[in-house]
Amino acid sequence: MEDRYYATGRRKESIAKVWITPGEGQITVNNKNLDTYFGRPTAEMIVRQPLVLTETLGSFDIRATVLGGGLSGQAGALRLAVSKALLGSDPELRLPLKKAGFLTRDPREVERKKYGRRGARRRFQFSKR
Template structure:
């Protein structure tokens, strides 16, 4: 089964199939791709919530953004793939808020300004 997850400017395409619990991200192991423990826990959260961490092999292709955004995208992609695989898994994922897309994006730079919110310094004279 497949699932797509997005966060900020990151996109993760996730494929799951019944297996032994291998998790590959961009042809690397989880600990090699995400060295920070918080990112590893975030990616594994949907598998642990449904107690499926040793039942599925997960292959993730992730692009764009930084490490935290990519981990969030992978989380949503895995949750959606599990939900597509078995409808009964959707309820525990929703209860832990793992099926919700984080809609926060970087605000665009406005014309005539230094940044999204930053203005040029005001000079009275």
């Protein structure tokens, strides 16, 4: 059996499951090519960041399943999962990935809406008369 590494990543409401195998650098997200799935150059750049940093851009095939949230959260979750999977393939990559902050889960979540208000913090318009 060939080497295959699995990892999960989360950001906001998104969950990414990633399998990486040695290959020629194809990235597939939900059975679609990376650029057709995201369609945004910034999201594609975010996903590729750990590969560019560790200089493994053309050496792994990545197959990912992403669910929940929006495109930005999905890209962040995918970046974390790819970083964790790369760590599984080569523990020497831990230091550069950690320094770049790619192994830290972004804890920011949307604040819940409060009762008696229009949103989490927004008040209704004040009327003096």
